[in-house]
Amino acid sequence: MPAQDYGKPDQFLSLLKAESASGYVSGQALAKKAGISRSAVWKQIRRLRRYGYTIESLHGMGYRLAGETDSPVPWELAKALNTSFVKNIVYRETVDSTQNLAMSIASKPDSHGTIVIAEQQKSGRGRMKRKWLSPKGGLWLSVVLKPSIPTAQVTLLPFVAALAVCEAIREGTKLDAGLKWPNDIMISGKKVAGILLDISAEAEQVNYAVIGIGLNANVDSSAIASRLDAGIMITSIKDELGHETSRLVLARLLLEKLEHYYLELERQGPSGILQKWKQRSDMLGKQVSVTQGSKTIQGIATGLNDDGSLLLKAGDKEISIVSGDIKVRY
Ligand code: BTN
Numbered sequence: 167m168p169a170q171d172y173g174k175p176d177q178f179l180s181l182l183k184a185e186s187a188s189g190y191v192s193g194q195a196l197a198k199k200a201g202i203s204r205s206a207v208w209k210q211i212r213r214l215r216r217y218g219y220t221i222e223s224l225h226g227m228g229y230r231l232a233g234e235t236d237s238p239v240p241w242e243l244a245k246a247l248n249t250s251f252v253k254n255i256v257y258r259e260t261v262d263s264t265q266n267l268a269m270s271i272a273s274k275p276d277s278h279g280t281i282v283i284a285e286q287q288k289s290g291r292g293r294m295k296r297k298w299l300s301p302k303g304g305l306w307l308s309v310v311l312k313p314s315i316p317t318a319q320v321t322l323l324p325f326v327a328a329l330a331v332c333e334a335i336r337e338g339t340k341l342d343a344g345l346k347w348p349n350d351i352m353i354s355g356k357k358v359a360g361i362l363l364d365i366s367a368e369a370e371q372v373n374y375a376v377i378g379i380g381l382n383a384n385v386d387s388s389a390i391a392s393r394l395d396a397g398i399m400i401t402s403i404k405d406e407l408g409h410e411t412s413r414l415v416l417a418r419l420l421l422e423k424l425e426h427y428y429l430e431l432e433r434q435g436p437s438g439i440l441q442k443w444k445q446r447s448d449m450l451g452k453q454v455s456v457t458q459g460s461k462t463i464q465g466i467a468t469g470l471n472d473d474g475s476l477l478l479k480a481g482d483k484e485i486s487i488v489s490g491d492i493k494v495r496y
Contacts, residue, residue, distance in 0.1 A: 172200035175217065176241035178210040182221070182231050192228035216259070236412035238283055238305070246418045249425045251311075253279035262289040265378040268308035269364055272374040278312040281421070290380065292393070293349075293362055294491075299393050303384035303404070305413050309377045309424065315432055317367045320375060321474050322436050324349040324361040325443050326427045327377045331359050332446050334419035335381075341406050345447040347467070347476045347492055351381075355496065356401035358382050379420065384410040397493065440470050449494045454478070456490040463487070467494075 185191040220233030240255035261284040268282040290298035328349040335343040349361035362378035382402035456463045465480035476487040
């Protein structure tokens, strides 16, 4: 059996769980069992509390683990996940951007299936070089894939991810989440999550792709309202439900669904994914305006092409839109 390392939070947690199963355990006893100092015990207790565990302490008695976390810490997420593609979970309390960290990992061999997840990001990135405010309470993660799909289909990965996030929210919270082109996840006309794709590809093959997922889970919308630069209203799961939800459950659901739809894309091509995306979108058949820099195009959204571009009927012309910000007139 490998040697225990009680400097690692998950191993210290196991010890605390075992030792406090039938009551309080003193700091001294924990220090002795773990072979670490009293102050190292205190540091671990503080760290586990920061991760969301409830640890009661009683003067003269010691500590007791009184509640589990709902934060997607790697050992809990790995235990809960039923996927085959997640190979490695990199977790940070604070990072500049999970996307940047994931990109630096992506070029290495065996990086396929690496998840980078952070409690908060200092320089989170959104689409179109926008800032993505990422305070504590959100679900901010990036997924490294080395996909065996034709380079032409790589534009569909954000659709796969958006569909997965939408389905995860629906199942995990029962909220009526829907999709807005290209990859926004909406609740009641407000944006609750977004997807960012970074790739390294050549004409014939995709070297790697990093899918960034930003889900406003347990954050107050007011704390991220300045993201409203594309004129889109913002919401969070917490604001829609009126209470917090388990980010661990949401992370599990969205990674499981991501694997499911990704495998569907790999094995069966884009048509099924695009069909499901259309079913979850309420913008088709509606009047929309597309802003591309200083240009705005008006028209009726009629469908999606096989590469995920949006079909727009503008007057008597049918045009394909590859990028832009969309406003839907409901
Ligand atoms: C959008 O503009 O809608 C996309 C937002 C994507 C944000 C996520 S949060 C995790 C990952 N890290 C980043 O810096 N950005 C993405």
